[in-house]
Amino acid sequence: MDISKGTLQNNLFLLRAERKWTQKYVAEQLDVTRQTINSLESNKYNPSLMLAFEIAQLFEKRIDEIFIYGKKGKGEA
Incomplete structure (x- = not known):
């Protein structure tokens, strides 16, 4: 069984931009820092x-719909 690590990408920037929300606003809603x-x-x-x-x-x-997990191809670090 191959358990190679993959990468996690997201489209937060696009979703935030669509709503015209600032990073500060999103951070406040989630109780995290900007x-x-x-x-x-x-x-x-x-x-x-x-x-x-x-x-x-x-x-x-x-x-x-927000986070996309992809496995790394051979030869990728």
Whole structure:
């Protein structure tokens, strides 16, 4: 069984832009810092499962509509 690590991407920036919400507004709604939202949007930070559910609720989406998990191809680090 191959258990190679994958990558987690998201479309938070697009969802936030569609609603004309600032990072600060989203952070306040989720009770996190604006820096956390910035790190999520730039894929430098993966949310906890609880935070992922809270983000999905805020945007009225399913988790898999916001976060996309993809396996790395051979030769990728």
